Amino acid sequence: MTDFGFAKIIEGKTYTLCGTPEYLAPEIILNKGHGKAVDWWTFGILIYEMLVGIDPFNDDDPMMVYQKIIKNKIKFPKNIEKDAKSIIKHLLDADVTKRYGCLKDGVKDIIDHRWYKNFDWKNLLFMTLEAPYVPKIKNNMDTSNFSQYPDSDSEITAIKADKDPFLSWA
Numbered sequence: 001m002t003d004f005g006f007a008k009i010i011e012g013k014t015y016t017l018c019g020t021p022e023y024l025a026p027e028i029i030l031n032k033g034h035g036k037a038v039d040w041w042t043f044g045i046l047i048y049e050m051l052v053g054i055d056p057f058n059d060d061d062p063m064m065v066y067q068k069i070i071k072n073k074i075k076f077p078k079n080i081e082k083d084a085k086s087i088i089k090h091l092l093d094a095d096v097t098k099r100y101g102c103l104k105d106g107v108k109d110i111i112d113h114r115w116y117k118n119f120d121w122k123n124l125l126f127m128t129l130e131a132p133y134v135p136k137i138k139n140n141m142d143t144s145n146f147s148q149y150p151d152s153d154s155e156i157t158a159i160k161a162d163k164d165p166f167l168s169w170a
Contacts, residue, residue: 010035021062022055026094029066040101040110044091051084052077056092070094083115 008014013033025041027034049055056075057068072094076085090100090113100109111121123129135145 021065022057024066024069026070026072027096029069037096037099037102040091040099043101043110044088047084047091048074048088051080056088083113083117087113087115 008016013035015031015033017028017031019028023042023045025034025038028038045055045057057065059065059068072092074089074092076088087100087110091110093099096102100113101107103109105112110116120129137145
């Protein structure tokens with residue numbers, strides 16, 4: 001799964017802030033400049049979310065999400081296997097110089113991790129790997145595999161100029 005809507009080619013670092021709050025790496029939030037290491041962070045978030053069912057820094061308030069990411073206190077359910085916990089911790093290391101994917105051996109550290117010991121990389125490469133789960137769909141417009149969210153029925157109210165929290169940002 002990839003969304004190339006905000007993709008760009010960079011040499012070194014960028015300071016662009018865009019993305020879903022729960023997936024942002026600490027270096028993005030802290031505006032330290034970031035590179036490819038943020039993709040490995042996001043991969044760690046994605047693994048956690050697929051195994052647990054929710055992202056590790058979840059909160060209704062985006063500012064709280066950012067604070068949780070900066071604090072980097074990850075809570076794991078008791079039933080999560082130790083190898084999965086290990087790969088997630090290595091990918092969600094706030095220190096870019098210690099984050100898996102960014103070390104001397106690059107992606108090899110991830111591929112060789114014990115969590116992937118029975119994974120068939122060759123069949124993945126040749127696109128012959130059988131999917132472990134294939135959702136049932138009735139037709140091309142079937143959305144029954146997605147969560148239902150109610151439509152918003154509230155009106156957006158304008159903020160008076162003297163109450164605008166962004167006035168001081170100029």
